[in-house]
Structure formats: structure tokens, C-alpha cells
Amino acid sequence: MNRILTIGHIDLRLFMKHKSAYVWLFVIPMAFVYFMGFANRGQSHAYNRTPPVLIENKDTNFLGRIFLEELKAQNMYVLSPTNRETAARIIRIPADFTEKAQRLQPGKIQFLKGQDSGEADTALIEIRLVRALIAMNGHLLEARPGTTNFPPFTEAKLREVMARPDPVVLDATFAGRKPLPSGFNFSLPGNLVMYLMMNLLIFGGSTIAAERRNGVIKRLMLHPVTRMEIVLGKIYGLLLLGLVQIVFFLAVGKFLFHVNLGANLPGVAVTLIVFAWVAGSFGVLAGSLNAAEDRVIGLCVLTSLLLAALGGCWWPLEIGPPVLKTIALCTPTGWALQALHQLISFGSDFTAVLLPLAVLCGFGLVANLLAARFFKV
Amino acid sequence: MEIFHRPDNHRLICEHCPLILPCLTVNPPYTRAMSLLKVDRLAKSFGAIRAVDGVSFEVRPGEIYGLLGPNGAGKTTTISMVCGLLKSDAGEVMLAGIPFGSDPKKAKSIMGVVPQELAVYEELTARENLEFWGRIAGLNSATAKSRAADLLDALSLADRANDAVKNFSGGMKRRINLGCALLHRPQLLLLDEPTVGIDPQARMNILEFIRQLQANGTAVLYTTHYLEEAESLCNRIGIIDHGRLLAEGKLNELQERISGDRLFILEANFNGASPDNWPDFKEHFKVIQKTERQLILAATSPRDPSECLKELLNLPVQVENVTLKRPSLNDVFLQLTGRDLRE
Numbered sequence: 180m181n182r183i184l185t186i187g188h189i190d191l192r193l194f195m196k197h198k199s200a201y202v203w204l205f206v207i208p209m210a211f212v213y214f215m216g217f218a219n220r221g222q223s224h225a226y227n228r229t230p231p232v233l234i235e236n237k238d239t240n241f242l243g244r245i246f247l248e249e250l251k252a253q254n255m256y257v258l259s260p261t262n263r264e265t266a267a268r269i270i271r272i273p274a275d276f277t278e279k280a281q282r283l284q285p286g287k288i289q290f291l292k293g294q295d296s297g298e299a300d301t302a303l304i305e306i307r308l309v310r311a312l313i314a315m316n317g318h319l320l321e322a323r324p325g326t327t328n329f330p331p332f333t334e335a336k337l338r339e340v341m342a343r344p345d346p347v348v349l350d351a352t353f354a355g356r357k358p359l360p361s362g363f364n365f366s367l368p369g370n371l372v373m374y375l376m377m378n379l380l381i382f383g384g385s386t387i388a389a390e391r392r393n394g395v396i397k398r399l400m401l402h403p404v405t406r407m408e409i410v411l412g413k414i415y416g417l418l419l420l421g422l423v424q425i426v427f428f429l430a431v432g433k434f435l436f437h438v439n440l441g442a443n444l445p446g447v448a449v450t451l452i453v454f455a456w457v458a459g460s461f462g463v464l465a466g467s468l469n470a471a472e473d474r475v476i477g478l479c480v481l482t483s484l485l486l487a488a489l490g491g492c493w494w495p496l497e498i499g500p501p502v503l504k505t506i507a508l509c510t511p512t513g514w515a516l517q518a519l520h521q522l523i524s525f526g527s528d529f530t531a532v533l534l535p536l537a538v539l540c541g542f543g544l545v546a547n548l549l550a551a552r553f554f555k556v
Numbered sequence: 557m558e559i560f561h562r563p564d565n566h567r568l569i570c571e572h573c574p575l576i577l578p579c580l581t582v583n584p585p586y587t588r589a590m591s592l593l594k595v596d597r598l599a600k601s602f603g604a605i606r607a608v609d610g611v612s613f614e615v616r617p618g619e620i621y622g623l624l625g626p627n628g629a630g631k632t633t634t635i636s637m638v639c640g641l642l643k644s645d646a647g648e649v650m651l652a653g654i655p656f657g658s659d660p661k662k663a664k665s666i667m668g669v670v671p672q673e674l675a676v677y678e679e680l681t682a683r684e685n686l687e688f689w690g691r692i693a694g695l696n697s698a699t700a701k702s703r704a705a706d707l708l709d710a711l712s713l714a715d716r717a718n719d720a721v722k723n724f725s726g727g728m729k730r731r732i733n734l735g736c737a738l739l740h741r742p743q744l745l746l747l748d749e750p751t752v753g754i755d756p757q758a759r760m761n762i763l764e765f766i767r768q769l770q771a772n773g774t775a776v777l778y779t780t781h782y783l784e785e786a787e788s789l790c791n792r793i794g795i796i797d798h799g800r801l802l803a804e805g806k807l808n809e810l811q812e813r814i815s816g817d818r819l820f821i822l823e824a825n826f827n828g829a830s831p832d833n834w835p836d837f838k839e840h841f842k843v844i845q846k847t848e849r850q851l852i853l854a855a856t857s858p859r860d861p862s863e864c865l866k867e868l869l870n871l872p873v874q875v876e877n878v879t880l881k882r883p884s885l886n887d888v889f890l891q892l893t894g895r896d897l898r899e
Contacts (some may be wrong), residue, residue: 182691185688185691185692189684189688192684193677193680196680197679210829394671394672394674395675395677397671397673398671398675398736399692400641401639401640401669402689402692402694403660403661403662403665403694486717509827513646556641
């Protein structure tokens with residue numbers, strides 16, 4: 180066991196001595212996450228949940244303030260008045276808003292949008308504005324005791340009504356159809372799976388080919404070390420390298436791209452570790468089957484790109500023909516992504532990824548055994 | 557029975573730098589009579605090529621046994637079978653009386669192997685390399701660190717301990733390559749042409765270091781195709797060619813195989829004359845090598861050199877020069893194989 184750990188630790192140290200490792204572990208993958216996430220952002224993306232809007236409240240009375248609270252409750256990001264010049268959308272509350280409401284006269288809220296306001300974001304604000312208005316009208320109707328009293332309601336009365344629970348609420352569930360993962364929720368796991376597979380294949384394969392060429396593998400075999408211990412040590416080193424990339428991706432995803440890893444973080448971590456083991460095992464297998472480093476690298480790049488495309492790392496499989504989904508089930512990348520989307524985009528719990536994890540373990544075991552079988556000195 | 561036992565507190569002082577070399581000390585009680593390594597009728601074929609053909613020899617405790625032969629003679633194949641890298645087709649390897657196959661882990665812990673290639677991590681420092689190979693040999697972290705520091709001193713690399721090996725000269729790389737096999741203080745060290753491709757000064761350093769190892773009780777199996785190294789370093793030498801061990805013994809024993817301790821180099825214009833046709837020649841001399849203008853001869857039986865000289869001067873050719881010399885290993889090789897080891 181000690182020898183397995185020693186081989187793994189020295190391999191990680193060797194990987195991190197290559198400057199190219201930093202480029203392929205951190206820089207290029209993050210650039211891809213950003214551009215793919217930006218290009219593929221959609222309604223479900225965290226970035227779009229609070230599109231900015233400027234609200235001009237000209238009503239100095241209490242109803243303007245209460246409506247402002249309703250808007251904020253609809254998860255809108257309200258710009259400060261100092262950003263008036265740059266605001267692409269404006270909601271304007273008229274000065275006589277409270278007065279007209281109390282006189283039972285119709286009032287009008289204005290929604291103004293600029294040319295570059297963005298259709299999706301503007302539509303989202305419009306929906307939220309309508310929801311806020313429906314809620315406001317409901318509260319006003321409920322708070323009004325009759326048609327003769329003036330004023331028909333006070334701020335205290337209105338707030339009392341608003342504090343009551345809604346008599347009817349919406350309980351929505353998906354019936355066989357799920358929203359597509361989009362934005363960074365899609366690009367982060369997609370790129371992480373692709374680059375884990377690519378880096379562990381390339382580093383694993385080329386390192387073993389190089390060590391076989393310069394005699395280090397042979398020298399290892401001259402010590403009281405078994406072939407299986409060397410294979411496991413090599414896979415352990417690659418697993419550690421994968422962990423470095425996983426931790427970096429999750430930290431950047433959480434704090435920079437605001438990907439909602441939520442309560443399923445342990446599940447996400449377990450899925451990624453199992454996948455890193457699978458990728459590392461395939462890396463050792465690649466190095467065992469090929470003697471020349473350049474051939475190993477070429478083969479690994481091609482294989483990882485193919486697995487990424489077929490597994491759904493580049494685009495959601497839902498937008499392609501059904502046969503793509505079937506093909507994805509033949510790849511470890513497909514199963515890994517399926518598990519990650521369940522946890523990150525669909526909010527499923529750990530039990531939902533037990534099947535993908537079992538299949539990934541199967542891939543890992545087979546790759547492990549083949550790597551040990553074909554490991555050459 | 558003669559018993560050697562080095563005291564635990566034995567220390568060797570390096571001649572070139574006054575360093576204490578506890579790292580080189582081996583302390584097993586052993587006898588000169590028992591063989592540490594016994595190779596018995598080892599054979600290996602690659603397809604139709606018989607790479608090693610019934611090679612047998614033994615290495616005794618504390619001795620340096622040289623396996624001398626040209627490139628492709630079967631030295632590396634033999635050493636690969638001895639250390640378990642290659643499975644033999646026939647024959648047996650015994651280490652300290654135990655067949656290698658019955659307990660490979662134990663056998664590997666007895667021996668240290670220095671491969672022909674520079675099998676080290678060039679991106680790591682000298683210290684990191686030594687510590688890593690120490691851990692792989694089964695040492696704990698503290699022992700590996702301590703022995704690595706001792707070895708860096710012994711190899712005169714202490715001042716470069718924290719430099720990456722890739723920045724070392726060829727000789728320094730060879731020394732680290734050697735050091736990586738010594739962390740677990742093996743009783744038997746197998747060196748496969750450890751001085752290939754380095755300058756004479758670096759070669760001298762390595763040979764001196766091997767002598768120190770021997771002085772500290774380590775037995776050495778040393779393969780080489782350099783005659784001078786075998787002559788100056790080895791206690792006993794086995795001459796191998798085309799996979800077969802042609803002769804073995806101490807240097808003087810091998811030299812005596814050429815009927816006496818003198819060779820005659822005869823320079824003449826032979827004009828196509830063949831020594832086979834000269835009267836009584838074959839009874840008194842054997843031809844070691846013949847070129848257009850030179851014959852290297854040995855007497856068929858030990859005789860007074862002046863007598864031999866007289867006979868040579870009376871040969872039916874016009875002799876221009878006769879030189880007397882002691883036979884070298886190359887001459888032995890020439891006699892055994894009919895070709896020059898340096899070819």
C-alpha cells in the first residue's frame with residue numbers, strides 16, 4: 180500500500196512540474212467554460228434570474244413603497260437611480276398611484292424597455308411585473324371593505340392582508356419533461372468531464388510511455404513491487420491530478436460563475452472522483468497499449484474529444500436525435516454527465532445517481548483490469 | 557571456513573573528499589565459500605536467435621565478477637534474467653541459496669540493480685530521486701531521507717542535492733543512477749554497463765566508487781565491453797560471446813589459457829605464405845591473429861622466450877620485427893573467438 184501511495188504522490192509532483200499542466204488543468208478549461216456558458220445561457224441560468232431594472236417610484240405615498248416591495252419579492256435586481264443613463268429597462272410608478280387606488284380609479288404602471296434590453300431578460304421582467312401586479316390587485320381587492328368608505332383601505336390594513344397566507348398556491352411538477360441544462364450549469368460539468376477525461380488520458384498515457392522508454396518502469400519492476408501495485412500507483416497519481424482539477428472547477432463554478440451546486444455537493448464530488456478513477460484507468464491502459472509517446476498523445480486527444488461529443492459535453496443531448504442519447508449510454512462521459520446534470524441542474528438527490536455511479540464503476544473496473552493485463556515493462 | 561564479519565560501527569573514509577560513508581556498509585555475516593549469486597545453465601531464445609545459451613557462473617560475497625563481451629553478446633539478457641525482468645527458457649538463478657522464483661520479493665531485496673539506461677526522474681532533484689527509490693525499496697520516510705543524504709555525500713553530489721537531475725552532466729547522472737540502487741544497502745549489486753557514454757574522469761570516479769562498495773562488503777556483478785574496466789576492476793571475469801560463456805577465471809588464469817604468459821607479434825612481408833605450410837610451426841606456435849603484415853602468436857607449450865624468438869627468426873619469411881608482450885584480455889578474447897573485442 181505504501182508503495183502505491185509513493186508512486187502516486189511522486190507522479191502528482193511530476194505532473195505539476197510541467198508548466199503545460201497549469202494551462203490544460205486551469206486556463207484553457209475555464210476559458211471554454213466561460214465562452215460555452217455565455218453562448219448557451221438560457222432561462223434557467225443563474226445569471227438571468229435577477230435581470231437588472233430601474234424602478235422610478237414617483238409616488239410618495241405608501242402604495243408606491245408596497246408595490247416596490249412586491250417587485251423585489253419577485254426576485255428583481257433593482258438598479259439605483261444613479262444608473263438611470265445605463266438602464267435598459269425602466270418600471271415607472273406614477274405620482275398619483277396611491278391616490279387613484281384609494282379613489283378606486285384605474286392606475287397605470289409604465290414598463291419601458293430600451294433597444295438593447297435583451298428579449299429573454301425583458302420578457303422575464305415583464306412576467307414578474309405582471310405577477311406583482313396580480314398579487315397587488317388581489318391584495319387591494321381583499322383589503323377593500325366596501326365601495327362607499329373613503330379611504331377604502333389604509334397601509335396597515337393592506338399590510339395585514341398581505342401577511343395572510345395565499346388561499347390558493349401553485350404546486351407545479353414536471354410530467355416526463357425536464358428543462359434543458361443551460362449556461363454555466365451546462366458548460367461547467369460538460370467541460371469538467373471533457374477535460375478530466377482528456378488530461379488524465381494524455382498525462383497517464385504519455386507518462387507511462389515515456390517511463391517505459393527511459394527505463395523507469397523497468398527499474399520499478401526491479402524492486403519488490405508487483406505489477407498491480409505499479410498500475411494502482413499510476414492510477415492513484417492520476418486520480419490526485421483529477422482531484423486538483425475537480426476542486427478548482429467546483430470552486431470557480433461556485434464563486435465565479437454562481438453555479439448552484441447546492442445541497443448535492445457531496446454527490447457531485449463522489450461522481451467526479453469515480454469518473455476521475457475511470458479516466459485515470461483508461462490513461463494507464465492507453466500508455467500500456469502504445470509504446471510511442473506522440474502516438475499516445477494523438478490517440479488520447481482524439482478519443483477524449485470523441486467521448487466528449489458523444490457523451491453530451493458540448494451540447495445537451497436533448498436537442499439531438501434520440502439515437503444520440505443511446506450512444507451516450509455507451510460512454511463513461513455520458514453517464515458522468517447524466518449524473519452531474521441530475522445533481523446540479525435538476526436538483527435530484529444522491530439516490531438518482533446510483534445507477535450512473537454503478538455503471539461508471541463498471542467502466543473503471545474493466546479499464547483497471549485491462550490496464551493491469553496489458554501493462555508492459 | 558573463512559568468515560568475514562564487518563563490525564556495525566565500520567566507517568569508510570573517501571580518499572577524494574573526507575566523508576564518512578556509513579551508507580556503503582553491508583553487515584551480513586557471510587562466508588567466502590558460499591556463493592551469493594549462482595547462475596546455472598541459463599538459456600533464453602528470441603525466436604530463432606539463441607541470446608543466452610547455457611550460461612553458468614557464480615558471484616561470491618565481496619567480489620566483483622565481470623561479465624565481459626561485445627555488444628549483443630548476451631550480457632544484458634543474462635542480467636535481465638538474473639534480476640527477474642526476463643523469464644528464462646531454462647536454467648536457474650539462486651540468490652543466497654534461495655531460488656529466485658521461490659521468493660522474488662526476498663531476492664529483489666537482496667540485490668540492487670543499476671540499469672544501462674539513466675532510469676531516474678530527470679525533472680526531480682537528486683535528493684527527491686534517491687528518497688523515492690528508497691521508499692520503493694521499502695524504507696520508511698525517515699530512513700530514506702537519512703540514507704539519501706549519506707549517499708549524496710558519498711557520491712560527491714551533496715552540493716547539487718536540490719538541483720533537477722536534468723541539469724546534471726552525464727557523469728553526475730550516472731552517479732545518481734548508481735545511487736538509486738543502493739538505498740536499501742543491497743548485498744549484491746548488478747551493474748549493466750554503468751559507464752557507457754561518459755568521459756574518462758567520470759568513469760574513473762564511478763569505478764572508484766564501486767571499489768569502495770566492494771571494500772564495504774558488497775558483491776558486484778559488472779557487465780562491460782570495456783577491457784580496461786574488466787582488467788582493472790574485476791576479481792574474476794567471465795567472457796561471453798554469442799550467448800555462451802567461453803571462459804572465466806581471474807585475469808592471470810585467463811591469460812595463462814594462451815599457453816604461457818607471453819605473446820609474440822611478428823611483422824614480416826608474407827607474400828601470401830601460409831603458416832600452415834611452414835615446417836614444425838604448428839607444433840610450436842598457435843596463431844592468435846593474422847593480418848597481411850602481422851602475426852600474433854602464442855607458444856603451444858610454456859617455453860623459454862629466447863628459444864621461441866630464435867625459431868621465429870628462422871621462419872621461411874623475411875622477418876622485419878618481433879615484439880614480446882603480455883597477453884591482454886583482448887588477446888584472450890581473440891583466441892577464444894577469433895575476433896577482436898573492439899571490432
